[in-house]
Amino acid sequence: METDPTQSPALPDSSWGTYKRLLAYVKPFWLAFALAVVGNVIYAGASTGMAAAMEYVIAAIENPTEDNRLLLTVVIVGVFALRGVGTFMSQYFINYVGRQVINALRNDVFDRLLTLPSRYFDDNAAGRLVSKLTFNVEQVAEATTNAVTISLREGLTIVGLLSFMLYTNWKLTLIFLAVGPIIGAVVSYASKRFRRISKRIQGSMGDITHVASESISGYRVVRTFGGEDYEQQRFREVNERNLKQSLKMASTQAISVPVIQVLVAIAIAALVWTMLAPEIRGGMTTGQLVAFITAATTMAKPIRQVTSVHAKIQKGVAAAYDVFETIDEQPEQDPGTYSPQRVEGTIQFKDVAFRYRDQLDNVLEGISVEIPAGQSVALVGRSGSGKSSMVSLLPRFYEFTGGDILIDDHSLREYSLKALRSQIALVTQNVVLFNDTIAANIAYGALRDCGREEIREAAAKAHALEFIDRMPDGLDTMIGDNGVMLSGGQRQRLAIARALLKNAPILILDEATSALDTESERHIQEALETVMKGRTTLVIAHRLSTIETADRILVMDNGRIIETGRHDELLSAGGAYAQLHQMQFSDQT
Template identity: 35%
Template sequence: MDKDSPKGPLSNWRKFARLINETKPSKLLLITALLLSISSTAVSLIIPMFTKNLVDGFTVSSMEPMQIVLLALAFVVQAIAGGLSIYMLNVLGQRVVANLRDRLWQKLLVLPVSYYDEHKTGETVSRVTNDTAIVKGFITEHMASFFSGIISVVGSFVVLLYLDWQMTLIMLAIIPMAALILYPLGRQMFKISKGLQDETASFTTVLSQVLSEIRLVKASNAEKREYEKGKRGITSLLRFGIKEGIVQSIISPIMSFVMMALLVVIIGYGGLRVSSGALSAGDLVAFILYLIQIIMPMSVLTMSFTQLQKAIGATDYMISVLEEQEEDHIGGKDIQDASKPISVEHIHFAYTVGENILEDISFTIPQGKVTAIVGPSGGGKTTLFSIFERFYTPTSGIIKLGQEPITNYSLQSWRSHIGYVSQESPLVDGTIRDNICYGMNREVTQKEVEEAARMAYADTFIHDMPDGYDTEVGERGVKLSGGQRQRIAIARALLRNPQILMLDEATSSLDSKSEIIVQQALNNLMKGRTTLVIAHRLSTIVDADQILFIEKGKLTGSGSHDELYHHHPMYHEFAKQQLRMQGQLKTS
């Protein structure tokens, strides 16, 4: 619903309340905290009446010790109850936000890859950290004063009506006029804070992208370009911050003016009533004290309302994330035996409607054999791998393991039977052992790790490192060479012992020496497994059991190297160019 429509604010409040309620806050803790807050406020409402009695009958002889004790006791009770209430609401707020972050984190991990194709990582990180921090700030810092302020204002008004309804009506005539001014300012603050949160997310995205690729920035002499991009974000944040400051600078003086006007009117009009005998001096003192108990909470309520508007704005993105369609990690059955042929039947796929990446692809991958996919860049080879991994769902068509569609199996079971080694060899920040064991859902012995590393030809360079398997690889594995990262990725795949293997140009970015070692490790990995290989270097797949040639999203040829070389013109041209350069051209 459009937030600018009449029902917009109410809808936003309901969404915010529903989101908080879904975190299942402790009702007992909330009720106890509110009761203590009410008790604290109730005590504060009684204190002016003590003062009234003291003023009206103030003589040394009239002062009873019990009155002083009761007044002191009231102050102590108020302080303890107020402190406990704030503490409990703080704990409640921390738990709510922790639960909210937990839900978001859990949701982000089960969202499909297509979600991350459309949303920048830095923006998502900012939303989870910065936006939840805004909600946390409101709950832990402003909710207690929000509730106690409302109770104090309402309670004070009730007592003031009892003391002198005429002066109270004068107050009630002034306050609504201020509210008419403050309400549109609150709406404006909502828009500004939402824009500020969006801009913060964009700026975080820039920081994340630039700092994660700082080597590229420096190698390309792009520091000035990236500075200008970041500077635009900083300037935009400054602009929103100034707008926020303008609204706050208007709200604060209005509140001060209203409160001072009230104080002057009450003192002036109250003095006249005291002089006429309609009001006692004690009544006027109590009236002024109650007025202060309205003025102070009103200022706090204004600030709390502003923070509430920010919190409501911050929840918009969280709600949209939580409502996103996620991968089905529950449905489906376990795979009992993945040692079966895989058949691809009439697969079509498009990221955008009308722009097909794959068109009517059909082939069979024999069990335990090597099937290679070659073809020009941009033909859809990597997309096909993503469909095999079930990162994407085909527009139409089906993939089967044996006679069973792979969608009948649970995602976890299907992916657990796949070993994937890509060109980039992604590593996580941690030790070499952490990376080899990454994704294993069981305890792994050191012997298993060392055996996987040996078969991946990674044990040699690991033993040469000062900390061996406990060596830190750095963020994205930056402390290791490309060949070393590839061998760790292969060791990881070996440790998983998958029955299906997918290699996405696993040696294309390596030097010739590293390629030879990595290829030997891959040969160990491929033994006895159903293997699907993407390769630009035909020299690495000429001995494949089956080669598929894909161009412009269509399968235009399949067969052995010799068959395609003699009967597929474009493959012939590919092979002729590459294998002649390497002196490996095979003639039949």
């Protein structure tokens, strides 16, 4: 569903601006909203009618004729029936609108998350983002459903009752209204406090989700390293913070509502005292007096409801502000238009420099290398030397800050992101699998239309069939959250099968064999050597034995390439590579 609000250039500072933007999501459902308003009008009319009917009740009591008895019975049933119809229409249709708004908002937030650059996910914990998508968006529902229902229904009831009171005796009504500005001041103060506390509650809920998700997903590490006490303490701290803010919200609401009730009671007491004066009462009958007092006392509930609804509105506004902040985040820059079907795979790094945002020093400096199509290049060096940073620039997960990178003589920035990433298959040491079947994990995303035989062939080349065929449902076996049912080596082989099935001209292997045992590694190495033929391959490996057959080896240190050559050439040169090789060889013997 397209919604204009997502195109808003910046989030307004005022809460009214945020609420207005939120209400813009209601526009596509204006008919349901209009029916909810009609329901509220019926409810308000019936509530006013109940107060007005008191005049006829008194008349029927004083003069109990057959006509009066029948009229009174019809009035009572009619008023309550109308209230019932109004309540159904207002609640159902406003809830319909509210859930549709939540659905649209969730879609917009999730769609934006899928387009945001890597740095956004570096800066924001996954738990907090999930909290935005669930808890915060649900809080918006309060502002667009319950709050709107109560505001409309009770607000119209107040208008109806006031109109009836003004019609009956305008002097008495003005006395009742004298307390209005004081009530307004109390509501205004409470609203500001609600908004301030709501923002803190949103943040503390994000912290709760973040800490809980980390502890749950990393439960093995927590238990192995005795982190239960630490995690309990961490969770209790964020939970306590949430409790304190929630209690502040509850206390503000609990104080403001009775204060407003007392003010209304004072107004009603003043009313009763004044109306007993003959000059004010005028020619009002007993029935009219009772109807007037009934209208005034009936108004206490809707006034209380309308004032308490501010807490819900401020919660919703605070949540909407947070949600719109994510929607307004700048997506990945994608100005490129070049979209080749398939590249040859020649890669050039021209004096490339790169640093992560907010860092002063470059992670990569002066990287210049040309990799002909079909050549395999291995990157080696100590941890932190810049190997992973260098390959992460190719799919443009990060933007290089100096120099240029070209594929087939076209700068990466000339390619559209979709076209560029379709040319690259990636296998990392941190394998990501989904809670789905083995087949769906191999044929993931754009590969989902691949045939069964193609999937089996890719699995066979990755030496994965040997364990897949032992599974109860073969390729249709569900593997659990992030492949929890599989061993590290099995998960790695599925990731390699996925890359093989993609059949991209450029292959990135970032520690692709790190989770494999020696026997599996040998099988995978053979499969990788087969699949690397005819593809430009960049291999990152700590175990130098896995990259001895590479066409070229780049040795990196402190973000620079300090040596380049084949395995035997670098060994005979006796430089940094030879030292690394000697260290590993001596460790293994």
